[in-house]
Every structure is written in C-alpha cells, then in structure tokens.
Amino acid sequence: MSTGTRCGRVVIVGRPNVGKSTLLNRIVGIHLAATTSKPQTTRNRILGIYTEGNDQVLFYDTPGIHAETPRLLNQRLNKTAIASLAGADVVLLMVEAGQWRDEDARVLAYLQAVDVPVMLVVNKVDKIAHKEALLPYLAELGDKFEFAEIIPMSAFRPNDVERLLNVIKCYLPARPFDYDTEEVTDRSMRFIAAEMIREQLMKQLGQELPYSLAVDIEHFKETPGGADIAAVIFVEREGQKRIVIGTKGEMLKQVGTQARQRIATLLQQPVNLKLWVKVKPAWADHPGLLDQFNLDHE
Ligand SMILES: Nc1nc2c(ncn2[C@@H]2O[C@H](COP(=O)(O)OP(=O)(O)OP(=O)(O)O)[C@@H](O)[C@H]2O)c(=O)[nH]1
Ligand SMILES: [Mg+2]
Missing domain, CATH: 3.30.300.20 (K homology (KH) domain)
Structure with missing residues (x-):
C-alpha cells in the first residue's frame, strides 16, 4: 500500500462560524461535525478521513478561535484549536469572504510560528453579490501573510470542494496511509x-x-x-x-x-x-x- 501513496494531516483553523465543520462534512460526505449558524459550535478537534486512489488526507476540524473570556470552557476551546496545529503538514486558514475581523487576525497571529504551508481558504463566496469586489479583498489578505495558496470557494459547491482537494493533494507527503481506506473518523x-x-x-x-x-x-x-x-x-x-x-x-x-x-x-x-x-x-x-x-x- 505504501508504494506511490501520499498521506498528510490538514488542520482547518479560523474564527467561529466561517464554515470549517461544513467543509469537513462536505469532504468526507457524511454529517460528522455539528454545524449551526451560531458561533462556537465545535468544541473538539474532529478528524475526517478522505481517501481516494493513492491519496489519504486527514482533515482536522477545530473549534473556532475567539477572544478569550474568563470561562474555562472558552479557554479550552482556544487551546484545543491551537494545539491542533502541532503535527500539521498543511494548515487551512478559513475566513468568510469580504470579512476580516479582530478574531481572524488573532488566528493569523498563531500561524506566524507555523513552519508548514498555510493556505487561505476564503469561504462563502456565494454570499458576495459583486465578484469584482473580491479582488481587492483577496489582494489585501495576500499582503498579510506568505500564504502558499489563496482559494476563494463555497463549501456548499461540490466543484469548489473538489478543486480545493486537488490543490491540497499536491502538498501531501509521500508516505503510507495512517488509516484503513474505509475509515472516516477516529471519533466514536x-x-x-x-x-x-x-x-x-x-x-x-x-x-x-x-x-x-x-x-x-x-x-x-x-x-x-x-x-x-x-x-x-x-x-x-x-x-x-x-x-x-x-x-x-x-x-x-x-x-x-x-x-x-x-x-x-x-x-x-x-x-x-x-x-x-x-x-x-x-x-x-x-x-x-x-x-x-x-x-x-x-
Ligand atoms: N452561504 C454560505 N454559508 C456557509 C458556507 N459554509 C458554511 N456556511 C454556513 O455557515 C454557518 C457556520 O458553519 P459551521 O461549519 O458551523 O462553521 P464553523 O467554522 O465550523 O463554526 P465553529 O464551529 O463555531 O467554529 C452555517 O450556518 C453554515 O451553513 C458557504 O460556503 N456559504
Ligand atoms: Mg465548527
């Protein structure tokens, strides 16, 4: 199985509510992670395994990183997300098209210490009525960090998800699969x-x-x-x-x-x-x- 196979860990981070869990579910084709219109839905790191041909991608959905409150729960959510970065082969920073909030900047600050490729996934482009408005926005974000790729997309569109997967595959290290081909998660x-x-x-x-x-x-x-x-x-x-x-x-x-x-x-x-x-x-x-x-x- 190891000959010619590629396998890598892709960690999805971003502020709450940008669509990280929606993307994970669309990639594995199963409603594995809770998704709602309310921020701070995800409370754990959740693995979704995508296997196709010689490629296996281990996607880690994480809690949305947010401004800290005195609540221990909030602190644990942020810690879980940040700790998930260790061991990543690729990081996806997800933002919502047209937006850049303090919490996005907060997430980006954690990525300064990351020494693997970071891709900027600009989700929810379907909400942008005038696509030309995206160009200056993408340029502005591109100036904030040395992103390996900048990918505008909608997690709702299968073609966009496919395109993202194809880009990610190019960054996978050559190594044997970590999981059997029929497995979709490590969660019970x-x-x-x-x-x-x-x-x-x-x-x-x-x-x-x-x-x-x-x-x-x-x-x-x-x-x-x-x-x-x-x-x-x-x-x-x-x-x-x-x-x-x-x-x-x-x-x-x-x-x-x-x-x-x-x-x-x-x-x-x-x-x-x-x-x-x-x-x-x-x-x-x-x-x-x-x-x-x-x-x-x-
Ligand atoms: N219009 C639009 N809505 C989207 C898209 N992707 C996700 N959403 C919606 O955005 C909301 C948040 O999605 P989630 O996947 O729960 O977001 P999350 O980043 O996992 O949020 P946390 O777990 O709180 O960090 C939901 O109502 C989704 O249906 C998209 O591409 N377009
Ligand atoms: Mg989530």
Missing part, C-alpha cells in the same frame, strides 16, 4: 451522537442558551435491530431547563426527533433516543465536568 458513534443532539439544541434554541449546554451520553448500545441511546442534557440554571424542555415538552421532543433521524442516518439503522435535562451550575468552569463532557485538555 457515541461521541457523534452527542454532537448531533447538541447541534439540534443549538439550532432550535435562542441566542444565549447554546453556550450553557452540554450533552453526556449515559447509555449507547447497538443491537442488530437498532440502537438504544440515552443522553443527559446539562444546563446551568433551572430557567434554562424549562426552556430546553419547552411547553408541554415540545422543544425537547422536537430536538429528540431531529437528532434521532440524524443518528439513524449515520448508523443506518433505527434509533431509540431518550433525553433528560439536568441542571449543573457553572459546569463550563468545572475542570472535572469539562473532562466528562469530552472537552479536550490541550
């Missing part, structure tokens, strides 16, 4: 199930609540007839618990139905999903609970 279905539940909660709840939520899978069992999953949704206050449950339990029911469908698609079998809501004050500042909720240490 248990982990992905928790992500799918959190994704639905983030999508269906208001602006502030998502950052106070964590999902812990208490029971996960796959049988030939289907999967049995029980999960606890942790919030920080009683009032938040009422919101998550909703009037007559409607909100929780809706979240459960959507998450169950997503998980069933991934597992390719029926899923029985039970959800509970519990209050755990200030869990986002509690090191032990962050560990329990799978928030990495790095």
Whole structure:
C-alpha cells in the first residue's frame, strides 16, 4: 500500500462560524461535525478521513478561535484549536469572504510560528453579490501573510470542494496511509451522537442558551435491530431547563426527533433516543465536568 501513496494531516483553523465543520462534512460526505449558524459550535478537534486512489488526507476540524473570556470552557476551546496545529503538514486558514475581523487576525497571529504551508481558504463566496469586489479583498489578505495558496470557494459547491482537494493533494507527503481506506473518523458513534443532539439544541434554541449546554451520553448500545441511546442534557440554571424542555415538552421532543433521524442516518439503522435535562451550575468552569463532557485538555 505504501508504494506511490501520499498521506498528510490538514488542520482547518479560523474564527467561529466561517464554515470549517461544513467543509469537513462536505469532504468526507457524511454529517460528522455539528454545524449551526451560531458561533462556537465545535468544541473538539474532529478528524475526517478522505481517501481516494493513492491519496489519504486527514482533515482536522477545530473549534473556532475567539477572544478569550474568563470561562474555562472558552479557554479550552482556544487551546484545543491551537494545539491542533502541532503535527500539521498543511494548515487551512478559513475566513468568510469580504470579512476580516479582530478574531481572524488573532488566528493569523498563531500561524506566524507555523513552519508548514498555510493556505487561505476564503469561504462563502456565494454570499458576495459583486465578484469584482473580491479582488481587492483577496489582494489585501495576500499582503498579510506568505500564504502558499489563496482559494476563494463555497463549501456548499461540490466543484469548489473538489478543486480545493486537488490543490491540497499536491502538498501531501509521500508516505503510507495512517488509516484503513474505509475509515472516516477516529471519533466514536457515541461521541457523534452527542454532537448531533447538541447541534439540534443549538439550532432550535435562542441566542444565549447554546453556550450553557452540554450533552453526556449515559447509555449507547447497538443491537442488530437498532440502537438504544440515552443522553443527559446539562444546563446551568433551572430557567434554562424549562426552556430546553419547552411547553408541554415540545422543544425537547422536537430536538429528540431531529437528532434521532440524524443518528439513524449515520448508523443506518433505527434509533431509540431518550433525553433528560439536568441542571449543573457553572459546569463550563468545572475542570472535572469539562473532562466528562469530552472537552479536550490541550
Ligand atoms: N452561504 C454560505 N454559508 C456557509 C458556507 N459554509 C458554511 N456556511 C454556513 O455557515 C454557518 C457556520 O458553519 P459551521 O461549519 O458551523 O462553521 P464553523 O467554522 O465550523 O463554526 P465553529 O464551529 O463555531 O467554529 C452555517 O450556518 C453554515 O451553513 C458557504 O460556503 N456559504
Ligand atoms: Mg465548527
């Protein structure tokens, strides 16, 4: 297998909400990472494995790097993203077309110390009505750093994703594959199930609540007839618990139905999903609970 093969680690970094997880999902062709319109969706480094012919690309999705707050959760998210840079063969810095915020500059500052090629991925070009407006913007970004490539694209367009993959392949080192060809991630279905539940909660709840939520899978069992999953949704206050449950339990029911469908698609079998809501004050500042909720240490 090693003859003529190329294999490399590509780390995707950027501020929150630019489309990193969307790109990862499009590349592996599976909804692996949670994606929402709200910032700070991703809380872990998530590997998506792309294998085609003699090429294997290990894509690492990371939490969006953002201005630090006193919350331990926020600090861990930034640390996870920054620590992911170590061992990269290529780094993708993702930005949103037409935008350059303080948080983008913050991410770029971390890349000054990186000694592998950094590609600038300018995502969401579909949102730009006048394409000529992009040219001065791209030139301005090109002056900020010695980027190996500058790639304007939309993660929604399969042709753009294909084009990006073709560029990345040219940068892969010649070496044997790290993973079997049929593998798509190193994350367990248990982990992905928790992500799918959190994704639905983030999508269906208001602006502030998502950052106070964590999902812990208490029971996960796959049988030939289907999967049995029980999960606890942790919030920080009683009032938040009422919101998550909703009037007559409607909100929780809706979240459960959507998450169950997503998980069933991934597992390719029926899923029985039970959800509970519990209050755990200030869990986002509690090191032990962050560990329990799978928030990495790095
Ligand atoms: N119009 C448009 N929207 C996009 C594109 N790519 C992603 N999005 C949307 O942007 C939002 C954020 O996408 P995510 O993939 O969750 O962003 P992220 O960078 O992973 O965010 P964090 O995990 O918070 O760091 C979602 O609503 C996506 O549907 C794109 O190419 N065009
Ligand atoms: Mg994400």
